[in-house]
Amino acid sequence: MLRRIFSLASGRIALVILAVIALLAIFGPLLAPHDPLATSTDLLAGPSGSHWLGTDNLGRDVFSRLLAGSRISVLGSLEVAAMALVVGAIPGIVSVYLGRAFEWLSLRLADTLVALPFLLFAVAVTALLGNGITQAMLVTGVLVSPMFYRVARAATMSVARSQYVEAALISGASLGWIVRRHVWVKVLPPIAVAFAQTIGVGFIVVSSLTFLGIGVQPPAPTWGGLLASDLGFLSYQPWAPFAPALLIMLTVWACNLLADAMRDVSGEAGRALINARKVRANQVAAGGSQ
Amino acid sequence: MILEVSDLDVHYGQRRRKRRALAGASLSVAPGEIVGLIGETGSGKSTLARAVLGLVRPSAGRIVVDGEDVTGYRTGQWRSLRRRGVIQYVFQDPLRSLDPELSIEDSLSEPLVVGGMSRAEAAKRVRTYLARVRLEEELLGRLPGELSGGQRQRVAVARALVTEPKLVILDEPVSALDSANRVQILEIVKELRATGVAFVFISHDLGSVAGIADRIAVLYQGELVETGPAREVVTEPSHAYTRLLVSSAPTLSTASAGRAEREALRALLNA
Amino acid sequence: MTSLAESPTVTSVADPVFAVRDVRVSNQVDGREIVRGVSFDLTPGKVVGIVGESGSGKTLTCRAVLGILPEHFTVSGGSVHIAGHDVSALSPAQWTALRGSTISAVFQDPASYLNPSIPVGSQIAEVVRVKTGVRRRQARRRTLDLLAAVHLRDPELVYTQYTFELSGGMLQRILIAAAIAADPQVLIADEATTALDVTVQAEILDLLADLRERTGLALVVVSHDLAVVAQLCDEVLVMRDGEVVEQGPTTQVLYRPRHSYTRLLITEHEQYGLDRYLDRTEAQS
Numbered sequence: 083m084l085r086r087i088f089s090l091a092s093g094r095i096a097l098v099i100l101a102v103i104a105l106l107a108i109f110g111p112l113l114a115p116h117d118p119l120a121t122s123t124d125l126l127a128g129p130s131g132s133h134w135l136g137t138d139n140l141g142r143d144v145f146s147r148l149l150a151g152s153r154i155s156v157l158g159s160l161e162v163a164a165m166a167l168v169v170g171a172i173p174g175i176v177s178v179y180l181g182r183a184f185e186w187l188s189l190r191l192a193d194t195l196v197a198l199p200f201l202l203f204a205v206a207v208t209a210l211l212g213n214g215i216t217q218a219m220l221v222t223g224v225l226v227s228p229m230f231y232r233v234a235r236a237a238t239m240s241v242a243r244s245q246y247v248e249a250a251l252i253s254g255a256s257l258g259w260i261v262r263r264h265v266w267v268k269v270l271p272p273i274a275v276a277f278a279q280t281i282g283v284g285f286i287v288v289s290s291l292t293f294l295g296i297g298v299q300p301p302a303p304t305w306g307g308l309l310a311s312d313l314g315f316l317s318y319q320p321w322a323p324f325a326p327a328l329l330i331m332l333t334v335w336a337c338n339l340l341a342d343a344m345r346d347v348s349g350e351a352g353r354a355l356i357n358a359r360k361v362r363a364n365q366v367a368a369g370g371s372q
Numbered sequence: 373m374i375l376e377v378s379d380l381d382v383h384y385g386q387r388r389r390k391r392r393a394l395a396g397a398s399l400s401v402a403p404g405e406i407v408g409l410i411g412e413t414g415s416g417k418s419t420l421a422r423a424v425l426g427l428v429r430p431s432a433g434r435i436v437v438d439g440e441d442v443t444g445y446r447t448g449q450w451r452s453l454r455r456r457g458v459i460q461y462v463f464q465d466p467l468r469s470l471d472p473e474l475s476i477e478d479s480l481s482e483p484l485v486v487g488g489m490s491r492a493e494a495a496k497r498v499r500t501y502l503a504r505v506r507l508e509e510e511l512l513g514r515l516p517g518e519l520s521g522g523q524r525q526r527v528a529v530a531r532a533l534v535t536e537p538k539l540v541i542l543d544e545p546v547s548a549l550d551s552a553n554r555v556q557i558l559e560i561v562k563e564l565r566a567t568g569v570a571f572v573f574i575s576h577d578l579g580s581v582a583g584i585a586d587r588i589a590v591l592y593q594g595e596l597v598e599t600g601p602a603r604e605v606v607t608e609p610s611h612a613y614t615r616l617l618v619s620s621a622p623t624l625s626t627a628s629a630g631r632a633e634r635e636a637l638r639a640l641l642n643a
Numbered sequence: 644m645t646s647l648a649e650s651p652t653v654t655s656v657a658d659p660v661f662a663v664r665d666v667r668v669s670n671q672v673d674g675r676e677i678v679r680g681v682s683f684d685l686t687p688g689k690v691v692g693i694v695g696e697s698g699s700g701k702t703l704t705c706r707a708v709l710g711i712l713p714e715h716f717t718v719s720g721g722s723v724h725i726a727g728h729d730v731s732a733l734s735p736a737q738w739t740a741l742r743g744s745t746i747s748a749v750f751q752d753p754a755s756y757l758n759p760s761i762p763v764g765s766q767i768a769e770v771v772r773v774k775t776g777v778r779r780r781q782a783r784r785r786t787l788d789l790l791a792a793v794h795l796r797d798p799e800l801v802y803t804q805y806t807f808e809l810s811g812g813m814l815q816r817i818l819i820a821a822a823i824a825a826d827p828q829v830l831i832a833d834e835a836t837t838a839l840d841v842t843v844q845a846e847i848l849d850l851l852a853d854l855r856e857r858t859g860l861a862l863v864v865v866s867h868d869l870a871v872v873a874q875l876c877d878e879v880l881v882m883r884d885g886e887v888v889e890q891g892p893t894t895q896v897l898y899r900p901r902h903s904y905t906r907l908l909i910t911e912h913e914q915y916g917l918d919r920y921l922d923r924t925e926a927q928s
Contacts, residue, residue: 254454550696583915620845622870
C-alpha cells in the first residue's frame with residue numbers, strides 16, 4: 083500500500099509534508115531558538131536575525147512558539163483521530179455481528195452524535211471536565227466517531243455477507259476468528275482513509291478550539307492559539323497570521339491528499355488508474371519508436 | 373448411511389409472510405455414493421444443503437449426519453460438529469468462496485487450524501490434498517486472484533477435502549468452469565468416491581450431473597418429485613417436470629426432443 | 644423439431660447482411676492481440692454460433708463488431724460490413740443509428756441493462772420512440788406487441804412491472820423485446836442464456852429459433868457450451884485463446900471434428916453429460 087501511494091505524485095507530496103510536520107512535532111520544541119514562554123521588552127517586532135518571524139504582543143519569539151506549539155497541535159489531532167477510531171470503528175465492526183438490539187442502539191447513538199453541534203458540545207464538556215487539551219480532544223473524537231462507525235460498518239457488512247466468511251463458518255470458525263482472519267484486513271483500508279481525513283479535521287478542530295481558548299491553557303503555545311493572538315494585533319502586524327495559518331492549511335491539505343491517494347490506489351479504482359498509466363506509457367513508447 | 377434426511381420442512385419468514393421453501397423432503401446418501409440433486413432457482417436445493425449444514429433451522433423433520441441426530445443442535449453443538457469436518461461444502465464460485473487476501477496455503481489450512489490441528493501437521497495435510505487435486509506446491513504462496521478459474525475450483529475442492537470428510541456437498545461446482553477443467557474436477561470426484569467419500573452434487577442442469585451421479589433426486593417447488601438411479605431418471609422420467617428437464621438440457625444430439633414437446637410439458641406443469 | 648437439414652438454406656442466394664472478415668482485437672495495455680482473425684458471413688435467417696471458454700475472445704469479438712469494445716481495447720485488423728456498410732468508417736453518431744435498427748445484441752446479465760426504478764415497459768417504449776420516432780401512444784402499443792412477440796404471458800401486466808418483480812428468464816425476454824424493437828436484421832446473443840436455469844434457457848433458445856423463422860432474423864449465438872450452440876446454429880466457430888480452431892457447418896463440427904479441442908468438448912458431453920444415455924445419431928437423411 084505504502085509503495086503504491088508513493089508511486090503517485092500526490093501521495094509523495096503528502097507523505098513528505100507529513101513527515102516534515104511529524105519531525106516538527108518530535109523535535110520542534112528542542113529546535114526552538116528561544117524559550118517560547120520567555121517575554122521580552124521587544125514587543126511586536128518585525129522579522130530579524132534573532133527573531134525570524136518577529137515577536138508577539140508580549141515580546142515572545144513567534145518562530146519558537148510555532149515550533150513548540152507543533153507538538154501539542156499534532157498530538158491533539160492524533161488524539162482526535164485515535165479516539166474516533168476506537169469509539170467509531172470497533173462498534174462499527176461488531177454492530178454487524180452482535181445482533182439487532184446492539185445494531186439498533188449503536189445506529190441511533192451515531193445519528194445522535196452527528197446531530198450535535200460539536201463546538202457547543204466541546205465547550206459544555208470542557209466546562210464539566212475541566213479545560214484541558216486532552217478532554218477537548220477526546221470529546222471531539224467522540225463527536226467525529228460516527229464517520230468511522232459508518233465506514234467500518236459498511237466495509238464489514240460487505241465482508242460479512244461474503245461466501246468466504248460463510249465457508250469459514252461451515253468449517254467451524256468462531257466469530258473472533260472470522261473477524262481477525264477475514265474481516266479486519268478488508269476493513270482496514272477504508273478506515274485508514276477515514277483516519278487520514280480525520281487527522282486533517284482534527285487539526286482544524288484543535289486550531290479552532292485553541293483559537294476560542296478552549297482546551298489549551300495560556301500561555302502554552304499552539305498553532306491555533308498563535309493565529310488567534312496574531313489576529314488581535316492585525317493592525318500592527320498584518321502579515322503575522324500567515325505563518326500559523328499556512329502551517330495549518332498545509333497539514334490539513336497533506337492529510338486530505340494522503341486520504342485521496344490511499345483511496346485511489348486501493349481496490350478497483352487503483353487498478354483502473356494503473357492500467358490507464360500503462361496505456362499512456364505504451365503510447366509514449368510507440369510514439370518514440372516511430 | 374452417511375446422511376439421512378427425512379420429511380424435512382423448512383420455512384422462511386415469519387407469521388403472515390411465512391413461505392415454505394422445502395416440504396417433506398427425504399433423501400439418504402450412502403458412503404461412496406454420488407447423488408445428483410437437481411433443481412432450479414427457488415426449488416429449495418440450496419435450502420436443503422443449508423439445512424444439512426446447520427445454516428437454516430428446519431421447522432419439521434429429521435437430519436441424521438453420520439449416525440448423529442443433528443436436528444435440534446444449538447450453535448455450539450454445530451460448531452463442534454463442523455470442527456470435526458465430517459461434512460464439507462464447495463461453493464459454486466471459488467473466486468468468492470476463497471478470501472482474496474489470504475494465501476492459498478492459509479485458505480486451505482483454515483478448516484484444519486480451526487479444528488485444532490497444529491500448523492505443522494496442517495501444512496503436511498494441505499500438501500497431500502493439493503497433490504490429490506493435481507496442483508503444484510508453488511501455488512501455496514499465491515493469492516486466489518493469481519490463479520486460473522480451474523485452479524481456484526480445485527483449491528476449493530482441496531479445501532473441502534483436507535478434513536477428510538465423509539460427505540462433500542458440491543454446489544454447481546463445474547458450471548463456472550471450461551471443459552478441460554470440468555472434466556478434471558469430475559475425474560477427481562470419481563477418484564475420491566472410490567475411497568468411500570460420498571458426494572451430493574447440486575445443479576440446475578440435469579445434463580451436467582447425469583454422467584457422474586449414481587442416483588438423481590429432482591426438486592421442484594420445494595418437493596422432491598423424483599428420485600432414482602441416474603439412467604432411469606434420464607431415460608424414463610416419470611414426473612412431467614423431470615421430462616421437461618431432460619428435454620431442455622442441451623445435448624449434442626441434433627435429434628433431441630423438440631420445441632413442441634417442451635411447449636406441451638410447460639403447459640402441463642402450469643395447469 | 645428443427646433438424647438442420649430442414650433449415651432454410653438461403654445462404655447461397657441472399658447477400659450477407661453481416662460480413663466479418665479476419666477481425667483482430669488488441670489490448671493496448673500490454674499490446675497483445677487478444678482476438679486473432681475471426682471471419683464469418685450471415686445471411687437473413689442464418690445462425691452462426693461461437694463456442695469458447697471465458698478468455699477465448701468470443702465476447703471481445705462480439706463487442707468489436709458492435710463497436711462497443713471496453714476501454715484500452717481496439718480493433719487492430721480486419722473489416723466488418725453491416726448491411727453493406729464498412730463500419731470502420733462510421734462516426735459515433737452513425738454507429739448509434741446503426742445499433743438497434745440494423746444490428747442488436749443481448750448479453751448475459753439482463754438485470755444490469757435495465758433501470759430498477761422505472762417500469763420495464765416504459766424503458767422499452769423509450770427505445771421504440773428513439774429508434775423508430777413514433778409517438779408515445781404508438782410506442783406503447785408497439786411495446787405491448789413486442790412483449791407478446793417474446794411470449795410473455797401478460798404483456799399489459801409486465802409493462803407496468805419493475806425489474807425486481809421479474810425473473811431472470813422474463814428479464815432476458817424483455818431485453819430481447821427491446822433488442823428487436825426496431826426490426827434489426829442481426830441479433831447477437833452473447834451468453835444470453837448462461838445465467839438462466841436449463842428449462843428457462845430452453846425457452847429462450849426456442850424463442851430465438853421462433854424469431855428467426857418468423858422474421859428472418861440472423862443470429863450470432865455465443866456460448867461456452869457446444870450443446871447450446873448445436874441446438875440452434877447452422878455454422879459453428881470454435882474459439883480458443885483468441886483463435887478460431889475449427890469452423891464449419893454444425894453437423895460437420897459435431898460428427899467429424901478435426902481439432903483436438905473440439906473433440907474434447909464433445910467427449911465431455913458424451914462422458915459426463917446427458918449424451919451418455921442418449922443415442923447420438925446424425926439426424927440427416
